[in-house]
Amino acid sequence: MADKDLRINEQIRVREVRLISDDGEQQGIVPTLEALRMAKEQGLDLVEVAPNANPPVCKILNYGKFKFENEKKVRDSKKKQKLLKIKEIRMQPKIDDHDLDFKSKHIREFLAEGNKVKVTVRFRGRELAHTELGLDVLKDVLQRIEGEYVMDKPPSMEGRFMSMVLSPKSKK
Structure with missing residues (x-):
């Protein structure tokens, strides 16, 4: 999953989303504005993790930390690869x-x-x-x-x- 195609906060332009809280709990289908408000109250970001789902799946989390973890996974997977010459x-x-x-x-x-x-x-x-x-x-x-x-x-x-x-x- 590339970080470039993940939309966060105000970039999410759909009426409603399937929301997952920061502790991984399903919140059900919620209007986007309501999900954004909940994320702001917790001081976190609303990140679209599955844009192709209907409705899109969004998660409340710290985007900086999420991005760092993904980059770390990519780096580790590159280390394990053996370059064949x-x-x-x-x-x-x-x-x-x-x-x-x-x-x-x-x-x-x-x-x-x-x-x-x-x-x-x-x-x-x-x-x-x-x-x-x-x-x-x-x-x-x-x-x-x-x-x-x-x-x-x-x-x-x-x-x-x-x-x-x-x-x-x-x-x-």
Whole structure:
């Protein structure tokens, strides 16, 4: 629920509202002016919490505190999110064995960090006629990092590139 679309006090322009008091007790359907008066008497605000209901649901509460609590919830939920990065490893179909070992080591490290890895083979010029060489390279990479990945997207051609996407095995 975004705070921007919540209306408070005089912004509420309906004849009557379903009122909830500051202690969470249902007050029933009350004229808006009466609900506003009750909120002012308690030194609190009238906040529309469910504008799509018929009639809209309003609650008597301290709006500043309510807004702060909502922002705090949003911040906490953002802290719990894990940002997933996609790392890309590029190579050519005529890659040397040692270079392939080196790149495989990097792929293993990226997966261990919890990142997804896009392994790409770039074809230049006449190499495009031999895409099976690129497929062999990708299969070779999979053999070298055996058991440490889950394949999200199998090897496929995208223009001059053949790529596949791997993600780390979930730790249970």
